[in-house]
Amino acid sequence: MNRTKAFSNFTRRDLLSLIGATAGGAVMYQAMTNLGHAAESGYKGPVKLEGDPKGATVLILGAGLAGMTAALEMRQAGYNVKILEYNDRPGGRNWTVHGGDKFTEIDGTTQTCEFDKDQYINLGPWRIPYHHHAVLDYCKRLGVQLEPFQQLNYNAFLHSTEAFGGKPQRIRDVKVDFQSHSAGLLAKATKKGGLDELVTKEDQEILLEAMRSWGVLDENFNYVKSIHTAEFRGYEKDPGGGVGAKPVPSDPYKFEDLLRSNLWQYLSNFSLYEFQTTMFQPVGGMGVIGQAFAKEVGDLITYQCKVIKIQQNDKGVTVTYEDVANPGTVKEESADWCICTIPLPILAQIETNLSSEMKGAIAAVPYVSSVKFGLQFKRRFWEEDEHIFGGISFTNLPIGQISYPSTNYNMGGKGVLLGGYTWNGPNSYEFTSLSPADRVAKAVEYGAEIHPQYKEEFENGVTWAWHRSPYTLGCAGDWTDEMREEHYQNLCKIDGRVVLAGEHCSYIPGWQEGAILSSLDAITRLHERVIKG
Amino acid sequence: MNRTKAFSNFTRRDLLSLIGATAGGAVMYQAMTNLGHAAESGYKGPVKLEGDPKGATVLILGAGLAGMTAALEMRQAGYNVKILEYNDRPGGRNWTVHGGDKFTEIDGTTQTCEFDKDQYINLGPWRIPYHHHAVLDYCKRLGVQLEPFQQLNYNAFLHSTEAFGGKPQRIRDVKVDFQSHSAGLLAKATKKGGLDELVTKEDQEILLEAMRSWGVLDENFNYVKSIHTAEFRGYEKDPGGGVGAKPVPSDPYKFEDLLRSNLWQYLSNFSLYEFQTTMFQPVGGMGVIGQAFAKEVGDLITYQCKVIKIQQNDKGVTVTYEDVANPGTVKEESADWCICTIPLPILAQIETNLSSEMKGAIAAVPYVSSVKFGLQFKRRFWEEDEHIFGGISFTNLPIGQISYPSTNYNMGGKGVLLGGYTWNGPNSYEFTSLSPADRVAKAVEYGAEIHPQYKEEFENGVTWAWHRSPYTLGCAGDWTDEMREEHYQNLCKIDGRVVLAGEHCSYIPGWQEGAILSSLDAITRLHERVIKG
Known part of the structure; x- marks a missing residue:
């Protein structure tokens, strides 16, 4: 039996246990790192091209x-x-649009962005996961300052024209209630013996306590209106200060209403490795990365070469x-x-x-078809009226989502929303059957179903269809x-x-x-x- | 029957349905707002004190x-x-400590902070929830710039000396696996008829699909190693670029191992209304708020008056x-x-x-007893080695938690961690049985069980025990x-x-x-x- 083979029967976790049993934490950590327990990245640090290419x-x-x-x-x-x-x-697709920028789709339709100074929209990539090590390292080397991008905001909305009378729901309510009701059902199924063939009696006891904690359940494993559940799903009246400060809890949704709403379909999105905290965006827009590269290699580029x-x-x-x-x-x-x-x-x-x-x-x-919208508003009503600071609202309307700016929070003034973002499907093409101006008008009309303030506050907007970009004819390899x-x-x-x-x-x-x-x-x-x- | 009584039998939701059925979205939104469906805050905007106090x-x-x-x-x-x-x-308790600052606990022990310029620690409050409307409004009025505070970071650790051989676990792995295994069990209990008395057959069908989506389950409702589950819990080898780019999925933990680890007890914390995204901190430290107030009213203050x-x-x-x-x-x-x-x-x-x-x-x-630690390190090893950008690692060690700075990400250089934060319990008093220097040494020793780099990289630190503060004798009303x-x-x-x-x-x-x-x-x-x- 050769050594390699013996090793392969010995799992990595076995090895780690062995090391853990005989050595301190530091050795353990080193072993863990060396064995690649942390996800192995394709990026190993700055590339080293050794040897002389002799003027190639x-x-x-x-x-x-x-x-x-x-x-x-x-x-x-x-x-x-x-x-x-x-x-x-x-x-390239790393592209931030500012006021004054002009751009043209394949049919020759040119738009000029009318945003105010300091407002922008990322019509290409807009967020950087923490495990995109190469992008992060180039940002570091090129001096690109980062700030967090808010992917999940508990106070943003989930919206369906088919659910809750078309009324947008706070992500918080749906997310907390869905998890808690699931925990309650699992606890009850456990109590009734429904897991006896799947989980040992001893583990069932732990499972019940875990469900009670994770699901904010009461002593009978019910998820009910209470100050305790309000500490998670929020209050009817928030706790305050002084004599009238006593909080009032809010009513959880019924599980059947949540199930039938289909809004649960958005929840898994929040756990995606690609979208987990902490995400980033460059201060000033994603285009800052492209600009930083161009500062280094701009002298090598000849533009407008088809x-x-x-x-x-x-x-x-x-x-x-x-x-x-x-x-x-x-x-x-x-x-x-x-x-x-x-x-x-x-x-x-x-x-x-x-x-x-x-x-x-x-x-x-094939390449993905995709349309994006940047809409400028007179005031940041999503912050001022609805206390939504960054993050994304999702909807079954053709715009798909509305993303709120992850910067300059709480200072008032104007703001630009990502007013829609399609990814394949008929919506991309339905939007591009319209002129850019009509597309923007449509995005404003849809958005107003979630934020009625759109009608009053909208100033101007731009749109870009990646499948109609002369430079790419699509958004990304599909x-x-x-x-x-x-x-x-x-x-x-x-x-x-x-x-x-x-x-x-x-x-x-x-x-x-x-x-x-x-x-x-x-x-x-x-x-x-x-x-x- | 008087009118008020009749109205009280008519629930708010009934009224909203009625309005929704007869009016458009905008009216609906107005009604919703007027009826206070969004959580009612104790803060109604800038206070108005009308009438002349006549020189009182x-x-x-x-x-x-x-x-x-x-x-x-x-x-x-x-x-x-x-x-x-x-x-x-x-x-007061709004307090950010910088290099050069001196402070003294009740026994007369004085510490001088030795942090580098631009490094700081918030020894008092350190985060602002999105629904703390009064704080946010004063920040706006006083020109205090905010940046996101990362409460939950999927890539930070959950650590228990009693679980997984003392090896820190990524929050991502525990959170995703716990949810998915729970979903898998609930789906299986449903299939076996365990919910027949609780959920209609029709809703069970939706529940199964919802569990499959939310729990990343396969066609048999199992949560297993696959590229699909890796899209949530992360990979053994991340997807890359070029010829060797194919990703390798990672092994989910067994549910029984998670249950017995007790690490699930930290999960509910991530859903608390107080800690939900988007949270904030002032740029430059929480003390900037106190300074901004003092800029307005500093002329009214006489200091050192006991x-x-x-x-x-x-x-x-x-x-x-x-x-x-x-x-x-x-x-x-x-x-x-x-x-x-x-x-x-x-x-x-x-x-x-x-x-x-x-x-x-x-x-x-009574007041809460609480000890906090600020530890400066030569380099931001948590970012450089472990890709942890902001957020908090939780541990059953007496330090309780380690929080990573939510600012100046990815730029290298030094950094200050919140190296421990106790809240009531014996740990607060055990730490304060030691001198500040010994407390800091102890926090470094504990922290090294999670981050072995502590030993090499630690430079200097401060600690503050709120129950030993001459100005408060405690952290907060309990x-x-x-x-x-x-x-x-x-x-x-x-x-x-x-x-x-x-x-x-x-x-x-x-x-x-x-x-x-x-x-x-x-x-x-x-x-x-x-x-x-």
């Missing part, structure tokens, strides 16, 4: 986060780097592009290697001599397990002198972390090939 | 938030106001105090009215001719329902020309909101009496 040239297509990450690290490693970008700004052809042979890669600022002017750029971060729906339309496997992969992956099986490795492998990068070349589609990690992986492999010669 | 004088005892609120509003209303404060600074006697008659109130800066020097101050915010354990020792009812109330309410029944109204009512205020005169003990609301209530009642003459 690299042409990067796309100045989004994947492209700029590659540029930053490869120049540092000694490459001669150039970037061609179709748009007239850096960042790539129309990518040809490679065993000597190098030649990219043909149109200079969009001078329509009809076609230019060429050549390099030893090419890193292509062009989104797949665009890349699929470009003439290339890539391998058939890679072409197949490029053609196979992979299925089957597609991954067939195409993922073909998409990621180095094809002659070309390698792809971007969120579509990752298992974290639609997130900046995917873009950066895919880029680091691509340049690491490319560099190895270059150094080997 | 008011002496306020204590320059904490209650005292300064009273001073601010009463001067505004036309009173002649003075404040006497025992301590040498404003704010009150030793309060005497009133039908003409006015005379307060005798020692000028602590000149020991033995006794002075007097008289006024028409007195607002006394002195904490009860101190007030109980002062000679007064208050009514026996009020004296009885003052003597009846009311029981029985005490409230007997004494609360006697404590709050105007006694001749004296009225009390402070968190002890509220149903929100230990919170700044209680102090401010009690003060607003006291001055409103006092003003009415003054105006009536």
Whole structure:
């Protein structure tokens, strides 16, 4: 029996117990860390590209986060780097819109944002999970200051036109009542012997106490109106100060009403690893990250270059592009290697001599359709009237959600809401059957069903349909397990002198972390090939 | 049958349904608001003290938030106001400690804080719930900038010396697994008919789907290792980018291990109304609020006045105090009215001719014993090594909890942890059997069981025992329902020309909101009496 095999029968937890039994906490912690009990990340700290590339040239297509990450690290490693970008700004989907910004969808409809100074909307990515280590490390290295992004706000709303007479419910009430009623039922089923085949008698005793604590149950395992339950679901009248201060508890909802409301479907969302506290956003908007990258590599970027052809042979890669600022002017750029971060729906339309496997992969992956809205209001009524500070209200209306700004809390003044965010489905296309102005009007109309103040307070708004963006034709790679099986490795492998990068070349589609990690992986492999010669 | 009675049989929800059936959303919202469906707060916006007090004088005892609120509003209303404060600074328990600050407990032990510039610890209140409307409104009016306080961080730890071999567990794992296993058991009990007497067949069908969603259950209602469950509890290996990016799911804990760990006892804490998102802290420390009040009313405060006697008659109130800066020097101050915010354990020792009812109330309410620790470390290892950004780890060790700073995230450098926080119980007194230096050493020793890096990274620390504070002799009023029944109204009512205020005169003990609301209530009642003459 060889040693490796013996070890594999010995589980990691066994090993940890053994170490724990014979050593102190510090050793234990080290062991735990070394064995990777904490989730192993694809990011191992700043990439190290060792060895001299001897003046090799690299042409990067796309100045989004994947492209700029590659540029930053490869120049540092000694490459001669150039970037061609179709748009007239850096960042790609990393994009914060401010007053005065202009942007155009594929039909030529141009919008000009009319927000006040200091107001903004992130039309691309808008939040950073705590475990997106690569994004966080680049923020640190590039001096991007972060502040918490509130994903879950107990005081925001869950809303369904089909439930509670269309009246928005506080997330707090639904979340606390749902958990407590579930705990109450489980406790009662336990008392009645319903778990006798599943849980030992001894554990049932603990389970009952746990349900009482977790579910705020009374001595008979009922979840009922009381000061105790109000300490969780909130009060009819909050506790106060002075002579009239005695609090009044609130009425829990009946479980059957919650079940039939279907509002429980939003609850699991709050526990997603991607959305757990602590989340972040850069101070000043997500676009600050793109700007920070551009501060480093902006000198390498040529803007308004629409790539129309990518040809490679065993000597190098030649990219043909149109200079969009001078329509009809076609230019060429050549390099030893090419890193292509062009989104797949665009890349699929470009003439290339890539391998058939890679072409197949490029053609196979559809992109998510998505529409976002930024709406400016005269005052922050959600804070002033409803005490909602950050977070998201969810609704079955076509806007899907309303997100409140996670910054400048409690200071009054104007504010911009994310007034809607669709992700695939008919809503994306129904909105884009309308002009941007009509889309915004529609989002305001829907939002007013949740916040009647919309009608009085709305000032101006913008909308962006990612599937109608000339630069992406979609929001993010929309992979299925089957597609991954067939195409993922073909998409990621180095094809002659070309390698792809971007969120579509990752298992974290639609997130900046995917873009950066895919880029680091691509340049690491490319560099190895270059150094080997 | 009179009209009021008829109405009382007609529930609020009935009325809302009626309105909902006949009117649009906006009317519905108005009705909802008018009927107070959103929790009714004791704070109705800035207090209005109308009518001329004709030069009446008011002496306020204590320059904490209650005292300064009273001073601010009463001067505004036309009173002649003075404040006497025992301590040498404003704010009272609202107190942020910085490097260079000195403070002394009742035995004369003085500590000098050695933190670096820009580091701080809140030794008093440290967080503001979103529904503490009075605190939030004063922050707004006084220009105090807020940032989110992270109460729940899924990536912080739950730790018990009695569970999992003493190894800290991520809150994420315990929280997600506990909920999912509970959902799985409830689903199975349902399938087996265990709920047939409690839930209709139709609702059981919805319940099963709800448990599947909420509990991340598979098709057989099992909670098992899978990519789907990893999307909630995290991965063994996170999804990444490029060729080796495929994620590896993690192993859920067995429910019996969670039940026996007792770590579930911490879970209900995360749902408390007081601790729900979004919570706040002032940028720069909680003490910024006290400073902001002092900017308004600092000119009214005389510091280092230790009150030793309060005497009133039908003409006015005379307060005798020692000028602590000149020991033995006794002075007097008289006024028409007195607002006394002195904490009860101190007030109980002062000679007064208050009514026996009020004296009885003052003597009846014990104060919470509490010790806090602020520990400075060379680097923010909790962020750099463990990816914990803000939030709290809970432990059964005497320190009770470790809270990570909710500010300056991800920028490296030094940091200060709340290294322990006791609330009543033997731990408070066991710590205070030690000198401050030994207490800090002990907190570091305990903390190292959770974060072994403590040993290497600790630099210096401070501790404060509220029950040994010369200014309070305790942390907050420790009311029981029985005490409230007997004494609360006697404590709050105007006694001749004296009225009390402070968190002890509220149903929100230990919170700044209680102090401010009690003060607003006291001055409103006092003003009415003054105006009536």
